[in-house]
Amino acid sequence: xxxxxxxxxxxxxxxxxxxxxxxxxxxxxxxxxxxxxxxxxxxxxxxxxxxxxxxxxxxxxxxxxxxxxxxxxxxxxxxxxxxxxxxxxxxxxxxxxxxxxxxxxxxxxxxxxxxxxxxxxxxxxxxxxxxxxxxxxxxxxxxxxxxxxxxxxxxxxxxxxxxxxxxxxxxxxxxxxxxxxxxxxxxxxxxxxxxxxxxxxxxxxxxxxxxxxxxxxxxxxxxxxxxxxxxxxxxxxxxxxxxxxxxxxxxxxxxxxxxxxxxxxxxxxxxxxxxxxxxxxxxxxxxxxxxxxxxxxxxxxxxxxxxxxxxxxxxxxxxxxxxxxxxxxxxxxxxxxxxxxxxxxxxxxxxxxxxxxxxxxxxxxxxxxxxxxxxxxxxxxxxx
Amino acid sequence: xxxxxxxxxxxxxxxxxxxxxxxxxxxxxxxxxxxxxxxxxxxxxxxxxxxxxxxxxxxxxxxxxxxxxxxxxxxxxxxxxxxxxxxxxxxxxxxxxxxxxxxxxxxxxxxxxxxxxxxxxxxxxxxxxxxxxxxxxxxxxxxxxxxxxxxxxxxxxxxxxxxxxxxxxxxxxxxxxxxxxxxxxxxxxxxxxxxxxxxxxxxxxxxxxxxxxxxxxxxxxxxxxxxxxxxxxxxxxxxxxxxxxxxxxxxxxxxxxxxxxxxxxxxxxxxxxxxxxxxxxxxxxxxxxxxxxxxxxxxxxxxxxxxxxxxxxxxxxxxxxxxxxxxxxxxxxxxxxxxxxxxxxxxxxxxxxxxxxxxxxxxxxxxxxxxxxxxxxxxxxxxxxxxxxxxxxxxxxxxxxxxxxxxxxxxxxxxxxxxxxxxxxxxxxxxxxxxxxxxxxxxxxxxxxxxxxxxxxxxxxxxxxxxxxxxxxxxxxxxxx
Numbered sequence: 001x002x003x004x005x006x007x008x009x010x011x012x013x014x015x016x017x018x019x020x021x022x023x024x025x026x027x028x029x030x031x032x033x034x035x036x037x038x039x040x041x042x043x044x045x046x047x048x049x050x051x052x053x054x055x056x057x058x059x060x061x062x063x064x065x066x067x068x069x070x071x072x073x074x075x076x077x078x079x080x081x082x083x084x085x086x087x088x089x090x091x092x093x094x095x096x097x098x099x100x101x102x103x104x105x106x107x108x109x110x111x112x113x114x115x116x117x118x119x120x121x122x123x124x125x126x127x128x129x130x131x132x133x134x135x136x137x138x139x140x141x142x143x144x145x146x147x148x149x150x151x152x153x154x155x156x157x158x159x160x161x162x163x164x165x166x167x168x169x170x171x172x173x174x175x176x177x178x179x180x181x182x183x184x185x186x187x188x189x190x191x192x193x194x195x196x197x198x199x200x201x202x203x204x205x206x207x208x209x210x211x212x213x214x215x216x217x218x219x220x221x222x223x224x225x226x227x228x229x230x231x232x233x234x235x236x237x238x239x240x241x242x243x244x245x246x247x248x249x250x251x252x253x254x255x256x257x258x259x260x261x262x263x264x265x266x267x268x269x270x271x272x273x274x275x276x277x278x279x280x281x282x283x284x285x286x287x288x289x290x291x292x293x294x295x296x297x298x299x300x301x302x303x304x305x306x307x308x309x310x311x312x313x314x315x316x317x318x319x320x321x322x323x324x325x326x327x328x329x330x331x332x333x334x335x336x337x338x339x340x341x342x343x344x345x346x347x348x349x350x351x352x353x354x355x356x357x358x359x360x361x362x363x364x365x366x367x368x369x370x371x372x373x374x375x376x377x378x379x380x381x382x383x384x
Numbered sequence: 385x386x387x388x389x390x391x392x393x394x395x396x397x398x399x400x401x402x403x404x405x406x407x408x409x410x411x412x413x414x415x416x417x418x419x420x421x422x423x424x425x426x427x428x429x430x431x432x433x434x435x436x437x438x439x440x441x442x443x444x445x446x447x448x449x450x451x452x453x454x455x456x457x458x459x460x461x462x463x464x465x466x467x468x469x470x471x472x473x474x475x476x477x478x479x480x481x482x483x484x485x486x487x488x489x490x491x492x493x494x495x496x497x498x499x500x501x502x503x504x505x506x507x508x509x510x511x512x513x514x515x516x517x518x519x520x521x522x523x524x525x526x527x528x529x530x531x532x533x534x535x536x537x538x539x540x541x542x543x544x545x546x547x548x549x550x551x552x553x554x555x556x557x558x559x560x561x562x563x564x565x566x567x568x569x570x571x572x573x574x575x576x577x578x579x580x581x582x583x584x585x586x587x588x589x590x591x592x593x594x595x596x597x598x599x600x601x602x603x604x605x606x607x608x609x610x611x612x613x614x615x616x617x618x619x620x621x622x623x624x625x626x627x628x629x630x631x632x633x634x635x636x637x638x639x640x641x642x643x644x645x646x647x648x649x650x651x652x653x654x655x656x657x658x659x660x661x662x663x664x665x666x667x668x669x670x671x672x673x674x675x676x677x678x679x680x681x682x683x684x685x686x687x688x689x690x691x692x693x694x695x696x697x698x699x700x701x702x703x704x705x706x707x708x709x710x711x712x713x714x715x716x717x718x719x720x721x722x723x724x725x726x727x728x729x730x731x732x733x734x735x736x737x738x739x740x741x742x743x744x745x746x747x748x749x750x751x752x753x754x755x756x757x758x759x760x761x762x763x764x765x766x767x768x769x770x771x772x773x774x775x776x777x778x779x780x781x782x783x784x785x786x787x788x789x790x791x792x793x794x795x796x797x798x799x800x801x802x803x804x805x806x807x808x809x810x811x812x813x814x815x816x817x818x819x820x821x822x823x824x825x826x827x828x829x830x831x832x833x834x835x836x837x838x839x840x841x842x843x844x845x846x847x848x849x850x851x852x853x854x855x856x857x858x859x860x861x862x863x864x865x
Contacts, residue, residue, distance in 0.1 A: 016731040016787045017724030018414045020456055020522035021714075024500070033430065033477045034401070035457075041409035047419060048408045059403035075718045078725035276718075302718045 003195075004091040008050055010079045014043040022073035022081065025299065027306045027324045028066060028313075036063040039073035039081045046088050061097055064088045066320070068313045069191055070272040070306035082277070089193025102315035103192040115149035116188045121180045127151070127158035128177065131165050136176040136212050143175040144214040145244075146228065148221030149184050150345040157345045163363035164220045164244045170370065171256040173247070175218065183208060186231075187223040191311040202231040209239055220244040220363065222273035222344045229278070243274055245343050245362060249283035252290050252366070259291050259369040260376075266292040266365075267337040269328065269351065270304035271344030284343050284362055291369040295335045305331065307342075309350035322353065329354040341365055387447040388427050391471070394439045399477075401428035410472045413459040414519075416733040416785040416796050423465050425452065425472035432477055434552060434560060434592040441590065442558035444471055444851050451556075452853045453586040455527030456498065458519040460734060461800075461818040463531055463585050467855045473590060475526050481505040482593065489598045490549060490567050495526030495591050502596065511598040514541040517817075518711060526591045532583035534778050534817035536711050538770030540633045540673075545582040546772065547597045553581065553589030556847025561589070569597060580842065583819045586853045588846040602673035605633065606683050607708050609698040610690055611664035615639065615745040615767075618668045621693040622775055623741075628689065630682050634671040635769040636711070639748060642764025643667055643707070645732075645782070648722040650706035658703040661696065668695070669707055730784035732763065735800045737807030738816040741775040747810055751781040751803060758799040760785070760792070770816065778816035779807075797823065805830060820857045828857060 022039035023029050029038035036045055036059065045063045048054055064085065073081040093099060099107065106116040114121050124147065136144055145165065151157040168175055183205050189198040209217065209232070217232075217239060219225050229241040251257050268288050274280045281301045288294045299305045308314065308324025329351060332340045342348050343362040351359045385393075392400050401407065404424070411424035426449075431437045444451045450470030457464060466472050478496035485491070486509040493502055499520040502513050514537045517523055523533065528544045529551065535543050550564025564578035565571040580588060612618040618637045625632060638646070644657045651657055660667065672682045687697060698704055709715050709722075716722055724731075739747045748765050755762045763782035770778040781803055786792045804814040804824055814824055814831050829836050840858060843850070854860045 012419050012788065013724050013728050015412065015419055016416075017727060018412065018457065019519070019721075019723035020458055021721060021723060023456075024521045033474075033479075034406075035409050035474070035476075036401075036406050044409040044412075044422075045405050048405060048422070051419070053408055053422070054404035057403050057405060059401075060405045063405065076721050077723075078720050078728075 003094070004046060004050065004084075004087040007080070007084050007087055008047070010084065011043045011047040011050070014040060014079055015047055021076040024076055025072045025303060025305065027068060027070065027072065027308065027327070028320065031320060031323050037066050039077070042067070042088070043081070043084060046084060056092060056095060056097060061092060064092055064193075065100060065312065066317055067311060068272070068306045068308060068324070069311035071276045072306070075276055075302045086190060086193060086195070090195040093193045099192065099194070100312070100316045103312050106188050106192070106312070106315065107194055107197065110184055110188065115153050115184055117149065117153050119153035123153040124180045124182055126155070127161045128165070128179065131162065131169075133165060134176045136178045136214070138211060139213045141174055141176040142215040143173060144209070144212065144217050145175045145177045146185075146217050146219040146224055147177060147182060148219055148224040148345070151221060152182070154345065154349075157349065160345065160348070160361040160363050161220060163361065163367035164248070167248050167251070167257060167363060167367055167370065171251040173251070185224040185227040187227040188312070190227060202235070206232065206235050206237060210237070214239060216240045216242065218242050218244055218247050220343075222271040222278060223346065226273045226278050243278065243280055243343070245274070245284045245287060246280060248363070248366065249286040252287060257366070257370055258373050259366060260373045261290060262292055264292045264339065265295050265335070265337045266339040266341050267295050267297050267332050267335045268300070269297070269307065269332065269340055269342040269347060270301060271342060271347045272304070272306050272310060274343060275304050276302055284341075287362055287366050288341050291365060292339070295337050297331045297335055299331060307347040307350045309346040314346075314350060321350070325350050325354050329357050332357055387443050387449050390443045391427065391429060391440060394443060395429065395431070395436055399430045399432070399436065401430065407472075410454070410457070410474065411465065413457045413462055413464055415460050415462045416731055416787050416793055417462070418787055418790050418793055423467055425466035426469045428472045428474060430474050430477040434554065437473065437554045437590050437592050438558050438560055440471060440473060441554050441556065445557055445849060448849050448851060450854050451590070451851055453526070453530070453590040455496065455524030456519065456522035458522050459527070459531055459818070459821070461821040461823050463819055463821040463856060464527065467822055468860065470851075475590070475592075476524060478592065479524075484509060485567070486511065488567050489600070490595055491598055492593060492595045493525055495529070495594050496524050498522060498524050499528060506598055507601070510601050512601045513547060513596055514599050515544045515547050516712065518714070521714065525594050525596070529581050529591055529594065530584055530586050531819050532817065534768055534770060536768075537634050538768060538772070538778070539635045540631065540772060541599060542772045543582075543770055545579060548578065548582070548594060549597050550595040551578055551581055551591050552593040553591050555589045556849060556852045564595065567595065583815075585819050585821065585856045587843055587856055588852065590852070602633070604676045604679050605671055605673040606679050607634070607669065607671045607704055608683065608687070609704045609707065610668045610670065610695040611660050611698060612666040612668060612693065612695050613663055615666040615748055617693050617695070618666045619741050619744055619775060621668065621690065621695060622769070624689055624693070625686055626773060626775070628685065630686060631672070631674070632670060632769075633673040634669070636669045637744070637767040638667045638669065639764045640664055640667065641762055642766050642782070645726065645763050646710040647703060647706040648726050649709050649716055650702055652717060652720055653702070658700065658706070660698065664696070667698070669704070669711070727784070730761065730786045732782055733785040733796045733800070734780045734782040735803035736816050736818040737779050737781065737803055737812055737814055738777055739779065739807055739810045739812035741777065743810050743812070744777060747779070747807070750806060754799055754802050754806070755781075755783050758795040760795060760799055780817075801827070822855045825855065825857055825859050
């Protein structure tokens with residue numbers, strides 16, 4: 001058994017337990033308070049569907065897709081809830097449900113342009129201008145910097161990639177990029193239930209990476225991080241996948257990147273895919289603490305709240321998505337911090353739509369500090 | 385116009401769920417049942433205000449349609465399952481904190497707020513609501529009142545009724561009433577109608593708002609576990625502590641089998657169950673809370689007396705911490721929450737009788753005997769002290785139920801009924817934290833005798849057409865729609 005059928009035992013376990021702990025902190029449920037839109041209810045919906053208790057209706061489709069796949073429910077459970085939901089979406093598409101029009105356009109763009117945002121492949125080269133980054137070639141570099149579609153083809157997000165690359169260069173890390181040949185990791189396909197297309201893409205990606213002979217892929221995108229890590233590990237590849245925050249935090253600790261610490265209060269927003277789903281909590285905080293005073297939001301680390309951008313929610317359910325962002329910004333403001341730092345292009349874009357809080361990318365923050373210290377020619381009082 | 389059309393007109397379509405898949409998920413609670421035993425209502429209403437509830441009930445009254453109010457759907461005996469269909473009123477959509485009066489240490493809330501949400505809101509004022517069942521993340525104030533569920537801290541603070549000063553309800557005719565005594569802690573005036581709400585299961589009215597008495601958060605807490613050679617020795621010890629004048633915050637007597645169920649995080653960490661002395665038959669988990677010096681003094685005195693009762697302190701802190709995580713903090717490893725990690729094959733099911741203190745051990749042996757007779761895997765018994773400063777037991781007599789097996793679910797129900805009836809024969813009560821629901825309705829007269837007739841009359845005053853949660857407590861009258 002595969003797909004949703006393969007999870008039937010887990011769906012029954014959820015029904016048997018029915019604790020409802022997944023409702024705690026579920027961003028969508030807490031906003032809408034409809035039980036079909038949280039995991040206990042969604043698991044029941046899947047079970048009822050498999051039992052033939054009802055047909056696929058618009059409400060069933062809504063139950064499947066009105067979710068950010070942020071993994072909050074997994075944090076409070078021992079079941080693979082986000083995987084259930086992905087399988088639920090796949091099940092619906094395979095049973096004749098048309099992809100939501102917003103999602104089908106993402107998939108169409110991916111097919112035609114290699115990214116979900118209808119940008120030409122050449123747009124991936126834009127952010128690298130003047131950085132003198134070598135193009136990946138077989139056997140040339142062990143480290144591949146994987147930019148990710150969203151940051152690479154969205155101009156305002158290029159700065160984060162530039163900052164990451166400059167920081168790696170400053171620390172003397174030798175790396176290459178694939179430029180316009182960089183493929184999409186397929187995260188979008190996976191989240192909206194297009195599993196077959198995702199598997200096909202993943203297999204092709206693996207061949208490309210293996211052909212380059214790289215040993216490590218460093219990415220600045222949390223979605224790419226969890227997607228590539230899981231698919232490469234699942235395929236038995238020895239290529240290691242890390243997030244840039246992990247690499248750079250270590251370089252800061254080793255003294256290879258000099259920075260200036262200020263007394264400014266900043267808070268850090270854990271992107272779902274990097275934190276709860278990726279298990280990377282400490283390294284971004286190491287970076288923030290090296291340049292500022294970190295103040296935590298009440299919901300942090302495993303309990304971090306989704307910004308509302310994930311899993312197609314931003315495109316298909318914009319009002320709900322914005323509500324979630326507003327709640328997160330309100331939480332950040334209440335800490336008294338001047339700045340919210342994050343390390344995900346989706347979170348950054350989403351949270352910037354809410355006025356009243358400065359939102360900064362982790363790598364840009366660090367680069368500013370590092371450049372500042374260089375300008376002052378090492379005259380600062382405290383360096384880390 | 386059908387009553388559902390009237391609901392849509394009165395409330396707006398976003399507050400009325402009619403899709404079969406949506407209704408389906410509201411068709412079961414935490415009680416042992418097979419995956420085929422969903423009982424969906426005919427329509428789900430998501431009220432936001434008391435007026436929404438009133439509009440709903442007036443429509444239901446006019447059409448004589450059942451109205452079953454629910455909260456977190458964590459009931460253990462089907463209390464909020466709409467067994468006769470009709471309207472399921474999901475009160476969780478009403479979760480506003482209306483007022484926090486820190487000077488008088490009260491909070492006014494819409495009852496769809498979870499117990500945790502109330503505590504999150506009042507914590508900045510150094511206050512808390514000490515009614516704390518294990519389901520507190522999901523269990524709502526309304527369902528805690530209507531089900532009269534258990535609390536970890538009952539021996540000091542009692543249950544929800546001890547925290548409930550006043551409540552707003554909508555009766556079965558749609559009338560809005562305030563029952564209680566505002567912010568006064570007690571009254572000698574009138575009949576105490578508010579008290580009828582505890583364990584009423586939404587059969588007298590839908591509770592919409594509540595004024596709750598809060599308590600100052602204790603500065604420190606010490607939790608310990610002692611083992612005893614007999615269950616009776618643990619009871620005698622607790623009596624001695626009360627006689628000594630100690631203020632116990634929590635006290636739970638577990639049989640030795642039950643410990644395993646509560647030490648999930650220990651078992652995860654070490655890959656084995658915790659070990660206790662072979663001679664130990666009972667474990668007493670006990671907590672003191674308050675200022676550090678007071679707590680230490682009380683704890684030291686309690687441990688000194690323990691020697692007179694052949695008790696031994698459990699020195700391995702991780703056993704105690706694992707138990708406390710299960711009972712209170714719920715602080716399990718991420719992705720390894722006890723629920724459902726501990727019951728992937730079979731689920732927890734229990735009877736909830738209460739017996740007098742002198743018969744606890746005798747009843748425990750009967751529970752084991754009856755569980756074995758029904759061929760159910762025994763989890764064990766936990767006796768919570770649920771009445772302030774007294775040895776008043778709420779018993780959780782638990783078994784694992786293979787809910788995929790219809791015959792085992794039936795045997796569980798038989799077990800539940802047999803123990804409930806036996807508790808009355810033991811001069812006790814059938815129910816102490818689950819209420820009666822439809823399960824105990826057929827034999828409720830055994831507990832209440834002739835007074836049951838008066839209860840029916842009380843119900844008739846509040847709900848003349850019998851539309852509120854029909855089939856719960858009383859069997860539904862023949863001839864009803």
